Amino acid sequence: MDHTNETEMVLELKDVQASFDDNIVLDNVNLSVKKNDFLAIIGPNGGGKTTLLKIILGLLKPDKGTIKVFGKNPEKGRSLIGYLPQYSLFDRDFPINVFDVVLTARYNRVFKRYSDEDKNIVTNALKSVGMFDYRDRQIGNLSGGELQRVLLARALARRPELLILDEPTVSIDMKAQNSFYELLLKIKETMTIIIVTHDIGVIYPYIDKIACLNQKIYYHGPKEKGLHKIEEMYRMPVELILHDIPHRFLGEHE
């Protein structure tokens, strides 16, 4: 684990600073993600999580610092990223069915139609999340958990090496959340995953590493040692944040 070479580095941020209208949102953020990490970036709302994601995806430019995605700049490296935005931001009335949503991930360039191979990839992505039978449904006829799976299929249809999920289970019921994370456990075997969330409780059993973000990175490392840092950041006992998780999952923390 210590003899990592350059090619195993999936994501690397150095001294990244970002601000909105003179308010510093990210301050001196350093973060490195290695191949096959399952990392949760945890922090309060307004702590800069979304900004950090947008910088990684090349949607925003930082004021300072460098970002390498698979050793390239974000605009180039993001072709290897599968991105799952917050499902609650979608217009559920939009006249589009499940298959066509996932197909948008296979975009290649203008004047090029989606090929049969693209359609096969979409079919497989939908099957892998158990949503193939819903392929002709308009997205408004899906539950929150189902739409989330469709968006996961869309991210997977990129054939990514890094999967980034933004608050994937906000306002989804407990049962759907658990089956969603079980699904991620399978996917984890084949790719690097970053989850951004303010709610560490539900995901804690599934992840390996934690980065605590509130303007700065307060902690970045194995999850067990990060818990007291979360307490410090939220200024409340970890038990309150980990509301849903029995203590046996938590392991040792000093």
Added chain:
Amino acid sequence: MRNAIIAAILASVVCGIIGTYIVVKKIVFISGGISHASFGGVGLGYLIGINPLITAIPFAVLSAVSVGIINRKTKINEDAIIGVIWSVGMALGLIFISLKQGYAPDLFSYLFGSILTVTHSDLILMSILDVIIITIVYLFYKEFLSISFDEEFSTVVGVPTNALYLLLLSMVALSIIVLIRVAGIILVLALLTMPILISRQFIHDNLRNLMVSSSIISAILVIIGLLVSYTLDLIPGATIVLILSIAFIFAFLIKKYIPNLS
């Protein structure tokens, strides 16, 4: 009357296609701004003595592109920019018209539509614009769908979203030119929204079906409005808008109380 019916059909085709994007991408008020800004071009046409629809084209397209660019590249509020181009375009139009000596007799028809006086050259212009709009939408269908559904994701997968957004706004501008003769600058928003809202009560599955059904609904309702205005001797543009809104209320009530239809 024959010209009017052809104009109604040409207009309805773009209503269904571009109106669908306007409604699903929620750019109704940008479209209103572009429409009013094109009045500057109408005024210029009066001043230099050529068909005002032709001079309105560059005004509409330029205002569409500038709203798009200012919107993407600055932090000025979108609705504030719309307010600015809306009123600046109208002001320019008024100045151009006042520079021309004498009263502009059919100015009213550009503001509120005058489908019964559509000329042969208007029809040719409308047909050319229809062909351009249909071709562009055909060529960029998958991109327009992608940016309408999820612009951020589209950017990440490599769609040139900013350029396509400007192209889409330019198509909105051209469709407004097609509609000016039918409903006028002030009433075009009704044609670009209500047929889609009506057909959306019953069609949800995909964008293409929504476009086709909206175009058909629009053609039927515009022709009904035309006949009603002709029979009762009412202003056609306003009559068409009222027919559209009555149909919308009916569609809404049918959807609400007879749910099996949808």
